[in-house]
Amino acid sequence: MTPLFAQASLTDPSHLGVLIGTIIGVAALMLGIRVLGLVLAATHPDPAPATSGRSKAATTQSIPEHHVLAVIAAATHETLGKPHRILSVSPVAPPSVESLMLQWSMEGRRAIYSSHRLR
Amino acid sequence: MRRRDDLGRLLDRPFRNHSKGAQEVNLPDFLDLFQGIGTLVKSSPLILISRIGFMLLGLLLIYLGKKGVLEPLLMIPMGLGMSSVNAAVLVLANGEQGTLFVDPLVTDHTELLNLLQIDFLQPVYNLLFSNGLIACFVFMGIGVLLDVGYVLARPLLSMFLAICAELGTVATFPIAVGLGLNFNDAASIAMIGCADGPMVLYTSLMLSRDLFVPIGVVAYLYLGLTYGGYPYLIKFLVPEKLRALPVVEKKTLVITSSEKLAFAVVGCTVLCLLFPVAAPLFFSLFLGVAVREAGLHYFVDFIGGPLLYGATLFLGLTLGVLCEASTILDPKVLTLLVLGILALLLSGIGGIAGGYVMYLVSGRKFNPAIGIAGVSCVPTTAKVVQKSVSAVAPNVVVLPVALGACISGVITSAILTGIYVTVIPHLK
Numbered sequence: 001m002t003p004l005f006a007q008a009s010l011t012d013p014s015h016l017g018v019l020i021g022t023i024i025g026v027a028a029l030m031l032g033i034r035v036l037g038l039v040l041a042a043t044h045p046d047p048a049p050a051t052s053g054r055s056k057a058a059t060t061q062s063i064p065e066h067h068v069l070a071v072i073a074a075a076t077h078e079t080l081g082k083p084h085r086i087l088s089v090s091p092v093a094p095p096s097v098e099s100l101m102l103q104w105s106m107e108g109r110r111a112i113y114s115s116h117r118l119r
Numbered sequence: 120m121r122r123r124d125d126l127g128r129l130l131d132r133p134f135r136n137h138s139k140g141a142q143e144v145n146l147p148d149f150l151d152l153f154q155g156i157g158t159l160v161k162s163s164p165l166i167l168i169s170r171i172g173f174m175l176l177g178l179l180l181i182y183l184g185k186k187g188v189l190e191p192l193l194m195i196p197m198g199l200g201m202s203s204v205n206a207a208v209l210v211l212a213n214g215e216q217g218t219l220f221v222d223p224l225v226t227d228h229t230e231l232l233n234l235l236q237i238d239f240l241q242p243v244y245n246l247l248f249s250n251g252l253i254a255c256f257v258f259m260g261i262g263v264l265l266d267v268g269y270v271l272a273r274p275l276l277s278m279f280l281a282i283c284a285e286l287g288t289v290a291t292f293p294i295a296v297g298l299g300l301n302f303n304d305a306a307s308i309a310m311i312g313c314a315d316g317p318m319v320l321y322t323s324l325m326l327s328r329d330l331f332v333p334i335g336v337v338a339y340l341y342l343g344l345t346y347g348g349y350p351y352l353i354k355f356l357v358p359e360k361l362r363a364l365p366v367v368e369k370k371t372l373v374i375t376s377s378e379k380l381a382f383a384v385v386g387c388t389v390l391c392l393l394f395p396v397a398a399p400l401f402f403s404l405f406l407g408v409a410v411r412e413a414g415l416h417y418f419v420d421f422i423g424g425p426l427l428y429g430a431t432l433f434l435g436l437t438l439g440v441l442c443e444a445s446t447i448l449d450p451k452v453l454t455l456l457v458l459g460i461l462a463l464l465l466s467g468i469g470g471i472a473g474g475y476v477m478y479l480v481s482g483r484k485f486n487p488a489i490g491i492a493g494v495s496c497v498p499t500t501a502k503v504v505q506k507s508v509s510a511v512a513p514n515v516v517v518l519p520v521a522l523g524a525c526i527s528g529v530i531t532s533a534i535l536t537g538i539y540v541t542v543i544p545h546l547k
Contacts (some may be wrong), residue, residue, distance in 0.1 A: 018297035033356050041358035
């Protein structure tokens, strides 16, 4: 043992007791909250939140794929006005945290700049 | 305390055997010429191992910073400073070992005046660091970046979560006392629970000047854990089903910039009145908010750009060069390492516990994971929450609520700093 650790107060028996007690207490607290979370999740009244991504995905999956393609083709025809060939269809990727942060930042700047007269 | 008269005397020593000629150079001459290696060889085993360890740790921090695991803005200057200062130890004029970077332990005024002309970072340290000015500069920058509108949109919710997320800051104090630290040191290390570097620096400078170097380094090293460790804590404590809960839509409350400015002015004045000792921190934070909400674009650009990033550069650099083995090695370091991680863990647990309380109070509609955003590492903890939620529910956006809690966390951390700095010196 190096002199540094030999002098460290953690090696004192009474301090070691406090440390062990603290670790046990924190572990018990974490386990308690985890158990509470599991119980609350199991008894949650809304098992499939209506606006969650998973339920939306499930809803989308329940619609026949050719129906979705027909809607997309109709919308394309209606918007562009002449025959087009749809080469591929891909789902919209959810926004990343970075893009969300950027949006909030831009919105904040817009709010600041639009709320004052230029000097 | 080492003494040096001038740079000329300082640099005499490496060449004292120069007249012997190159052909007569033996091992001691070689070690005198390359004093970084020489001082390493002549050090005690503990210092030798520590110096090599800190050099490697510095390189590791740079690597982790570059990879994005830890905050690169801090870790790259800090890591380079750490590895360089431990490599660049030389023999000073009085025969003691030291560096030409900075001497944080100097107390004699005459010696300090000499050192200001020798150690190149000594002016930065004394004019920016030891009086807490650099923490205030960072706080001004944070103030400019904060949008208190998120807090004002949900004031009670945000403040409640922020108070819960201070569990580590409060609970670590008695534990630290139980582990043998005095009140001042215990309060300083407990402040790591708020995960806010400037607060920890300010508190330790006010209360625990002898230990502020290791406490500051431990604090900034551990702040990286909020990004790396908190997602696992969220996963462990909040089941996937509850993590996917969306934010209940409510009518958007429009907070005008005048209202935000009024909040900043009144908040700053009241807090300064209550805690004059921490007034520099409050003033700096709310100055940034006031400048932003007053629409002073030139000041916003200056404080949020050159001032904030300049302060961050010198903060990381100075913390790195303060990690010279003989300076930072203290018998209490091991205790500080344990208590620092404990404080951050407890704050995270407290935040999530607060999230569960809000989940129950709101009729089981609130996402409990948001609670951990009350830990005031703005905006990191809010981003961590959003990422954890996005992993299970890609279309759920909790960021506005999380940012409100996060910004409230900064304010509650400043208040706790004020309480500690004011009250602790009166405890016997």
